[in-house]
Amino acid sequence: MRVQCVICDEIEELTDDTLEAKRLRNRPIHTHLCKQCHDRITARTEVRLATGRFHFFRSSRSIEDDF
Numbered sequence: 001m002r003v004q005c006v007i008c009d010e011i012e013e014l015t016d017d018t019l020e021a022k023r024l025r026n027r028p029i030h031t032h033l034c035k036q037c038h039d040r041i042t043a044r045t046e047v048r049l050a051t052g053r054f055h056f057f058r059s060s061r062s063i064e065d066d067f
């Protein structure tokens with residue numbers, strides 16, 4: 001499956017049996033971060049999740065429909 005980074009729009013190919021692929025398939029909103037963006041914002045993400053004001057991943061994008 002193909003996934004698109006919600007930050008930099010880079011498209012990556014995920015092997016279907018990876019944990020992330022399974023996780024993304026099981027969610028109504030498919031979200032993905034490329035490794036670079038993930039590493040960059042992980043700390044910030046955790047802070048926002050903790051505050052309950054985390055909206056960053058709420059993209060309505062559904063790029064899989066394009067394939």
Ligand SMILES: [Zn+2]
Pocket residue numbers: 005006007008009010033034035036037038
């Ligand atoms: Zn990225």
